[in-house]
Structures are given as structure tokens and as C-alpha cells.
Amino acid sequence: xxxxxxxxxxxxxxxxxxxxxxxxxxxxxxxxxxxxxxxxxxxxxxxxxxxxxxxxxxxxxxxxxxxxxxxxxxxxxxxxxxxxxxxxxxxxxxxxxxxxxxxxxxxxxxxxxxxxxxxxxxxxxxxxxxxxxxxxxxxxxxxxxxxxxxxxxxxxxxxxxxxxxxxxxxxxxxxxxxxxxxxxxxxxxxxxxxxxxxxxxxxxxxxxxxxxxxxxxxxxxxxxxxxxxxxxxxxxxxxxxxxxxxxxxxxxxxxxxxxxxxxxxxxxxxxxxxxxxxxxxxxxxxxxxxxxxxxxxxxxxxxxxxxxxxxxxxxxxxxxxxxxxxxx
Numbered sequence: 001x002x003x004x005x006x007x008x009x010x011x012x013x014x015x016x017x018x019x020x021x022x023x024x025x026x027x028x029x030x031x032x033x034x035x036x037x038x039x040x041x042x043x044x045x046x047x048x049x050x051x052x053x054x055x056x057x058x059x060x061x062x063x064x065x066x067x068x069x070x071x072x073x074x075x076x077x078x079x080x081x082x083x084x085x086x087x088x089x090x091x092x093x094x095x096x097x098x099x100x101x102x103x104x105x106x107x108x109x110x111x112x113x114x115x116x117x118x119x120x121x122x123x124x125x126x127x128x129x130x131x132x133x134x135x136x137x138x139x140x141x142x143x144x145x146x147x148x149x150x151x152x153x154x155x156x157x158x159x160x161x162x163x164x165x166x167x168x169x170x171x172x173x174x175x176x177x178x179x180x181x182x183x184x185x186x187x188x189x190x191x192x193x194x195x196x197x198x199x200x201x202x203x204x205x206x207x208x209x210x211x212x213x214x215x216x217x218x219x220x221x222x223x224x225x226x227x228x229x230x231x232x233x234x235x236x237x238x239x240x241x242x243x244x245x246x247x248x249x250x251x252x253x254x255x256x257x258x259x260x261x262x263x264x265x266x267x268x269x270x271x272x273x274x275x276x277x278x279x280x281x282x283x284x285x286x287x288x289x290x291x292x293x294x295x296x297x298x299x300x301x302x303x304x305x306x307x308x309x310x311x312x313x314x315x316x317x318x319x320x321x322x323x324x325x326x327x328x
Contacts, residue, residue, distance in 0.1 A: 004289040007314060013126045013306030014250045017137025019082025019089055026167040032080065036066075040087040043069040043078075044135075044142045048096035048150075049254065051125055051139060053118040060118040060130045062139060069094075077149040079168020081138055091142030091168075093150060122252055126306040137250070144255035145169075148182045156180065187256045188227045189215040191312040192238055193321040194265040198288065198313070199238060200302070201272065201280035209299045211283070211291070213309040215258070224327040228261050236280045237271030240264060244323030246315060249308040260308045262315070262322045288317045 025031050035041065042063040045052040052072070053060025069075070075092035082089055097112055097119055112119055118130065122143055126136055145168065155162045155173035162171040162180060171180040191213045192199040200211035216231035218224065225243040232240050242264040249258045272280045283291070283300075290296040292314060303309045315322045 004286070004317060007289075007292055007318070010305035010310065010314065011133070012247065012249055012308060012311055014136050014140040014252065016134060017141060017250075018134065019084055019138055019141070021082040022080070023169070026080065026169050027165075032167045035080065035088045036078075036090070038088050041066055042087065042089055044081070044089070044091045044139055045069060045072060045075075045094050046091065046143055046146050047072075047094050047119060049121070049143070049147065050097065050119055051122055051143065052094070053120075053125070053130065055116050055118045059132075060125070062131050062135050063089075077146060077164060077168065079142070079145050079149070079164070081141055081145075084138075089138055091146055093146045123306075127304050140250045140252040143252040144184070144250070145182055147252075147254040152180060183255065184250075185256045186218040187215055187251070187258050188218055188224060188231060188261060189213050189258050189308055189312070190228045190232060190243070190261040190263050191309075191316055192232050192236070192240060192263045192265040193316060194268055194282070196320075197282040197284055198316050199232075199236060199265065199270070199280060199282055200313075201235065201277040203276070204278045206278075207301070210301045210303070211279075211281070212303050212307075213260075213312050214280075215309075218259070224259055224261065228263050228327065232263060232265075235273050235276050237267075237269065238265050239267045241266045242323050243327045244325060245327040246312060246322055247308065251308075258308045259327075260312050261327050262312065264321060264323060285317050285320070288313050292317065 044062050045064055051062060053062050069092055072094040075094055077093040079091050081091055125131055152171060153161060155178050157178040158176040160173055160175035162173045165172045201214055202211045214232055214235050218227045228243045229240045232238050240263040244262050246260045246262055248260060251258045270280050291300050291302045302313050
């Protein structure tokens with residue numbers, strides 16, 4: 001049990017997605033055409049990596065009718081996401097308004113000629129609550145899928161242009177007949193814990209004072225626990241024993257699955273990889289509670305509730321090291 005005042009409720013971002021993906025129907029071209037022509041069909045639009053919203057007071061509406069979507073010109077790619085209570089939902093890639101800075105932690109609003117449009121990055125959309133929460137999961141699905149299409153236009157086997165098929169869930173090569181499927185990159189994100197302290201680091205692109213859980217990509221032939229131990233050692237020089245899975249999260253930056261773990265640190269001396277981190281340090285549970293509630297006297301903060309790191313830190317504050325079973 002936590003020794004601190006209770007924290008306010010917090011919901012992990014991008015995990016709610018109630019769309020019926022209708023995966024068995026994706027290969028039916030007639031069904032896809034009829035679904036696309038359904039007057040109930042609505043489109044999530046992405047200008048490159050950036051979602052497009054219609055202003056609705058202080059919030060935005062991410063859904064466009066087929067006629068409204070056509071205003072942005074012919075989409076370079078369109079894919080079926082699923083049915084929302086029977087109404088088709090699609091994602092479409094439209095021309096970019098501006099090139100975003102890939103190193104920016106959060107992007108400013110993109111200026112457009114239409115004052116009724118709100119164009120900003122997915123992280124800001126989630127953190128600032130610019131759309132109703134039930135849209136975040138489908139938007140993450142759509143953003144990841146459009147990123148894959150835009151970066152996999154050519155066959156990786158023969159190099160020829162590939163074409164969209166299976167309602168947007170496959171690309172086929174007409175030259176060598178290879179089939180290519182969307183990819184999701186697994187990432188381990190973990191909080192090393194030693195007694196009443198946890199280890200967090202910060203990257204140079206983070207906002208001032210923000211620290212977060214360590215993270216890294218899972219490599220071929222590696223278990224989740226093995227990746228956790230390797231990444232913690234590489235980035236901070238800390239050795240780890242037991243590793244436990246806590247939760248996971250789709251993360252559309254650009255197309256990852258974040259696998260959240262707690263890890264039992266067996267050493268304390270930090271030696272950071274300066275290519276990966278600007279700093280790393282141990283924080284007590286009290287400091288973490290102050291960071292979560294934005295009350296730390298040194299103005300240290302941690303990621304907002306939309307990010308899985310927030311929930312790893314919160315679980316540590318509320319219950320200490322959380323390892324119920326070893327991660328595979």
C-alpha cells in the first residue's frame with residue numbers, strides 16, 4: 001500500500017479501440033468498394049505524420065465525410081480501419097501542410113489557410129485532450145498504418161513499386177508476387193527499482209526537468225526480460241535480476257508496441273551512455289509522488305498519463321517493486 005495521498009485517476013493513452021476490424025472481409029474487393037461508398041463512412045486524415053482536425057470549440061473533430069476528405073485532394077493511400085457500431089472508419093494519407101521536426105518532443109500547431117482546421121501532432125492531441133478519448137485508439141491504428149504505407153512503397157525483395165491490397169492491410173508486388181504486411185516494432189520500457197528508489201533518465205529532446213523510464217527496441221532472438229536487462233545495462237550501467245511485465249501500449253511514434261516492465265536492480269552505480277541519455281539518477285518514492293503531482297521542489301517532472309512511463313512510475317509509488325511473474 002502507498003504511504004502517500006492517493007493520486008487522481010489516470011488512463012493510459014491509445015489503448016481503447018472498439019472498432020470491429022473485419023479482418024476476414026479485407027480481401028473482398030466488392031465489399032471494400034461498397035464499404036467505401038457507405039454514406040456513414042468517415043475518414044481520419046493524416047497530413048504525413050500529422051493528424052488533421054476540424055475545430056470544435058477548444059477541441060477538434062477528427063472525422064471527415066468522403067466529400068470533406070476530397071477537399072484535401074486525392075489521398076495517396078486509403079485503408080479500412082474497422083466498423084464503429086456498423087459505421088465504416090477509414091484512414092487516408094493526404095499531402096503534408098508542413099514538415100515537422102522529427103526531434104521535437106511536442107510540435108506547435110501547424111498554420112493552415114483554413115481557420116477551421118486544427119493541425120498538430122498526435123502527442124499533443126492526446127496530452128491536451130483535443131479529441132474525445134474514444135478516437136485515440138483508432139487514430140493510433142491509422143497513423144501507424146499510414147506510416148508503414150508511406151515508408152514501404154517499394155518491394156523489399158525486388159525493389160519494384162508495390163501496390164495496396166487487402167483494404168490497406170497488405171502491399172503486393174506485381175513484379176515478383178511478394179506480399180508485405182504492416183509491421184509493429186516491439187519496445188521494452190522499464191523502471192529499474194532498488195529498495196525505495198527507482199532509476200529514471202532523460203534525453204536531450206525532453207522538456208526541461210522531465211525524467212522518464214528507460215526504453216529500447218527488442219532485438220531479434222531476444223526475450224522481453226533479456227531486452228530489459230540489456231537496455232538497462234547499456235544505457236545506465238545498472239545490472240538487473242528479476243523482470244516483471246506490468247502493461248503494454250500501442251505507441252504511434254511511429255508504430256511501436258511499448259511493453260512496460262519493472263526490473264529489480266542488483267547494482268546502484270550509474271554509468272550512462274551519453275549517446276542515449278543526457279542524465280540518469282535514482283529517485284525515491286516520495287520524489288516520484290512529487291513528480292507525478294507536479295510538486296517537486298526542483299521542478300522535476302515525469303511523462304503525462306497518456307504515456308506508459310507514467311503508469312510504471314505510478315505503480316512504483318503506489319506499491320513499490322511490481323513483479324508478480326517473470327516477463328518472458
